[in-house]
Amino acid sequence: MTTHEAQVVIVGGGPVGMGLAIELAQRNISSIVIERYPEPQPIPKGQNLTQRTMEHFWFWGVEDDVREASPIPVEFGIGGLTAYGTLLSDYHYDWYQRSLVRPFYFKSNERLPQYDTEAALRRRVAQLAKVKVFYGFTAEDVRQDETGVNVDILARDGGAQLTVRGSFAVGCDGARSLVREAAGITQTRDDHETLMALLVFRSNDLNDLLARYKGRSFFNVLNPALEGYWQFFGRVDTGSRWFFHSPLPAGTTRENFDFHNYLEGVVGAPFECEFEHIGFWELRISVADNYRAGRIFIAGDAAHSHPPYGGYGINTGFEDVRNLGWKLAAHFDGWGSEALLDSYSGERQPVFASTAKDFIANYIEEDRAFLSQYDPRKDVAAFETAWAGRSAGVASEISGFEPNYEGSPVVCGPQGGVSSAVGDHRWEARAGHHLAPQMLAWDTNVFEALGDGFTLFGFGVEEELEDSFGAAAEELGVPLKIVEDTREDGREKYGCALILVRPDQFIVWAGDSVDDAKAILARAVGL
Numbered sequence: 316m317t318t319h320e321a322q323v324v325i326v327g328g329g330p331v332g333m334g335l336a337i338e339l340a341q342r343n344i345s346s347i348v349i350e351r352y353p354e355p356q357p358i359p360k361g362q363n364l365t366q367r368t369m370e371h372f373w374f375w376g377v378e379d380d381v382r383e384a385s386p387i388p389v390e391f392g393i394g395g396l397t398a399y400g401t402l403l404s405d406y407h408y409d410w411y412q413r414s415l416v417r418p419f420y421f422k423s424n425e426r427l428p429q430y431d432t433e434a435a436l437r438r439r440v441a442q443l444a445k446v447k448v449f450y451g452f453t454a455e456d457v458r459q460d461e462t463g464v465n466v467d468i469l470a471r472d473g474g475a476q477l478t479v480r481g482s483f484a485v486g487c488d489g490a491r492s493l494v495r496e497a498a499g500i501t502q503t504r505d506d507h508e509t510l511m512a513l514l515v516f517r518s519n520d521l522n523d524l525l526a527r528y529k530g531r532s533f534f535n536v537l538n539p540a541l542e543g544y545w546q547f548f549g550r551v552d553t554g555s556r557w558f559f560h561s562p563l564p565a566g567t568t569r570e571n572f573d574f575h576n577y578l579e580g581v582v583g584a585p586f587e588c589e590f591e592h593i594g595f596w597e598l599r600i601s602v603a604d605n606y607r608a609g610r611i612f613i614a615g616d617a618a619h620s621h622p623p624y625g626g627y628g629i630n631t632g633f634e635d636v637r638n639l640g641w642k643l644a645a646h647f648d649g650w651g652s653e654a655l656l657d658s659y660s661g662e663r664q665p666v667f668a669s670t671a672k673d674f675i676a677n678y679i680e681e682d683r684a685f686l687s688q689y690d691p692r693k694d695v696a697a698f699e700t701a702w703a704g705r706s707a708g709v710a711s712e713i714s715g716f717e718p719n720y721e722g723s724p725v726v727c728g729p730q731g732g733v734s735s736a737v738g739d740h741r742w743e744a745r746a747g748h749h750l751a752p753q754m755l756a757w758d759t760n761v762f763e764a765l766g767d768g769f770t771l772f773g774f775g776v777e778e779e780l781e782d783s784f785g786a787a788a789e790e791l792g793v794p795l796k797i798v799e800d801t802r803e804d805g806r807e808k809y810g811c812a813l814i815l816v817r818p819d820q821f822i823v824w825a826g827d828s829v830d831d832a833k834a835i836l837a838r839a840v841g842l
Contacts, residue, residue, distance in 0.1 A: 321345040321447065322647055324466050324481035326454045326494050330361070330429060331615035331632035332487035333436035337375045338640030340445035342767070344647055347479045348440070348448045349468050355437070358592060359515060359551045359558045361429035361629035363393075363533070366420035367749070368630045370762070370820065371637055373422055380435040385427045386552035392530025393426040399537050399691075399702065401583025402548065403524065406691070406699075408706035410535065416717075419740040421752045421762040426532055428551055429629060449479070457484060457497035459610045483643060485612045487632070490601070492617035498608035504601040505676060509544065510567060511622070513594040514559040514574060515551070520586035522555055536581055539690065543683030544598070545622075546581045556591075560622075562598070569593050598622045600671045606660035612639060619667040621675050631670065634718065635663050641818035645840065650792045654841030655725060662720045662734055669736040674716060715739070720821060721747035725841055727824040742808035744825040750816050753805045755798070765816065768794025769823070769839065772814040775802035780813060780829055787833035793840055815839070 323339055325332045328350025336346045364372075364381070372378040387393055394414075399406035417423060440446050449468060452475075456467040464484035468477050486494025495502075528534070533549040546561040559578065574593060579585050601620045606613050615632030639659045645651025685705065691698040717740055721732030728747040742751050753761050761772065769788070773781045781797050788795035802812060815823045815835065823839045 318465075318478045318480055319347060319447065320480045321347040322482050323347075323643060324464060324479050324484040325349070326457070326466060326484065326486050327488035327492075327615070327617070328437075328448060328450070329487060329489070329615070330433050330436055330629055331636055332485075333433065333440055334371065334375065334633050335485060335487060335614065335636035335640055336440055336446045336448075337377075337436065337443065338636055339644060340440075340443040341375070342641065342644035343445065344644050345445045346447070347481065348446060349452050349454050349466065349479065350448060350450050351453045351471060353450045355430035355433035357430050358513070358594070359428040359430070359549070359556075360513070361432065362426050362549060362551075363630070364425040364427060364432070365630045366417060366422050366424045368633050369422035369425055370420060371633050373762075375436075375439060377435050377439045378422065380438060381427060381432060382425055384431045384435055385425055386431075387426050387532055387550065388553070391532070391553050393424065393532045394530050395533045395535070396528055396531045397535050397537065397705075400539070402534055402536050402581060403583040406702055407528075408702075409531075416740050419742075419749070419751045421760060432629070449477070452477070454488065454493050457486075457494050457611070459484070459498075464610050482647075483610045483612065485614055485636075485639065486617040487613075487615045487636075488617055490616045490620035492613060494611060495603060495613050495617050498611040498613070500606075500608050500611075500613060501604045502601045503604055504599055505671070508597060508599045510563045510565055511596050511598045512559070512561050512563050512567070512574070513592070513596060514578070514590060515592035516557055516559070516578075516588045516590045517555045518557060518586055518588035519555045521557060521582065521588065524582065524584055524586060537682055537686060538581070539686045543679040543681075543686060545678075545682075548581075557588075563595070567595070600675060602668050602671055603664065606635075606664050607657065612659065614639060614663075618663070619671070621671060627670055627675065631667060637819045638663055650794075650840055652841035656841075658723055658725045658841060662723045662725075665722070665734045666718045666720070666736050669734075670716075670718070673735075673737050717748070719745075719748045721745075723747060725823070725839055726821070727835060727838060742810075744809040744811055744814045744822055746822050746824050748822055750814070750820050750822055751809075753808065755800050755806075756804065761798075762820070764796075764798045765820065766794065766796030768796065768818055769836070770796045770798060770816045772809075772816065773797065773799045774806050774809065774812050774814075775800075776812040776827075783829060783832040784815070784836065787836045790833065791836055791840065791842070793836055795836075 323346040325348045328348040395410040397410040452468040458465045486492045536546040544562045603618045614635035689698040689701045717738030718736045719738045720734045721728040722734040726747045771784050811825045812827045814825045824835045
């Protein structure tokens with residue numbers, strides 16, 4: 316067998332795997348990507364791209380390409396709506412209002428079918444000499460030893476058999492991950508398992524029926540009979556293409572179920588449609604118990620599988636690889652320790668466990684409890700009061716999703732801090748939290764001033780305080796950029812004079828004075 320080598324082997328070249336390849340290549344780390352499909356699969360999913368994801372895309376050099384590819388113009392709107400009973404009922408409210416937290420991010424969110432996102436990432440990868448992609452190949456076996464990982468791959472057309480090798484391997488190969496299984500990484504599942512439909516269809520009639528919901532691109536229906544599980548519509552574009560997810564009776568097949576009639580019942584009106592795709596998937600929430608086993612890592616759906624509630628899937632996967640990518644590069648560059656590599660799982664696993672428990676499962680349980688308690692056919696006044704309360708609570712619910720690493724051993728978080736998806740957005744600079752954007756005095760955003768490694772912002776501080784970090788960075792071999800400015804014109808909102816930011820834009824430490832800069836930097840790289 317022919318063997319090809321790179322520093323990292325990435326199994327799975329979907330959006331998460333390609334994102335990791337870009338992150339590594341931009342840090343001068345070579346990778347080989349194994350991807351089974353020569354072309355992105357034309358099934359619309361993973362469409363809601365958050366502000367945080369668009370920050371990643373800006374750093375990866377694909378933001379403009381992604382925005383140009385979006386089939387939904389900015390002026391149309393990409394908001395969401397929740398309806399009771401049927402999509403056209405009198406009871407509905409806006410949902411997933413990402414605009415509420417927009418000020419705390421550098422970029423605005425976007426809406427794009429996953430296949431178009433994949434295409435943009437593939438185009439970027441094609442520009443990077445550090446990435447070699449084997450399209451049309453599947454991984455057959457994964458074996459690690461003391462110095463690296465071998466992955467046997469097979470051309471899907473029955474042709475070539477090859478072995479690729481890297482110092483590390485990363486499984487971005489989906490919920491049924493071969494890499495995860497080969498590494499012996501176990502999963503924890505909950506009891507939310509049911510058969511789901513994924514329908515893709517064309518309908519001008521539905522577009523006309525939903526014209527009343529201006530600026531809305533996705534819709535979830537709460538049907539009391541489904542006990543909290545959503546029926547979920549999304550626009551693929553502003554024309555006639557739609558997708559739909561819903562629970563189905565066990566044993567449903569393409570042949571024994573009337574999907575058109577079912578759709579009309581969910582909408583609450585008859586309409587014509589033409590199906591492009593009828594598929595099935597199993598709703599479950601599963602979380603890998605660890606994201607690392609020796610030289611093997613997992614990311615994206617290989618690490619966490621869940622229903623498409625709230626846009627957590629693809630966005631969480633991108634956050635995984637932004638976290639992992641710089642740490643792998645730091646290891647290869649000689650300043651990142653084994654403890655820093657371990658911190659990938661230590662940070663990302665509890666954040667997704669919290670996402671699953673505190674948001675995804677919680678949505679189901681809260682909706683189930685509401686539907687069980689309130690029924691407009693029995694007590695319309697009580698129902699309408701409770702429904703109004705749900706609508707008013709959307710803002711706090713969305714703001715409550717703020718992934719952070721307060722409990723990470725490589726940040727100087729608060730005493731007793733816990734890494735979690737639950738938090739609040741603030742301007743204040745807090746260790747373990749995402750850096751909020753602000754403008755610098757020379758009309759540059761702090762995000763545009765960040766270095767490739769760590770960045771120290773000094774706002775109106777004595778030069779010797781900044782110098783202490785510079786000396787520590789030189790001694791430890793850690794790349795550090797120092798940015799000086801005044802503490803005014805919005806920068807005072809950070810609440811401190813010194814902010815140390817790591818390569819994924821999370822804050823390591825913040826304060827007004829420092830006793831031991833070397834200890835802070837050493838902790839940040841796992842020493």
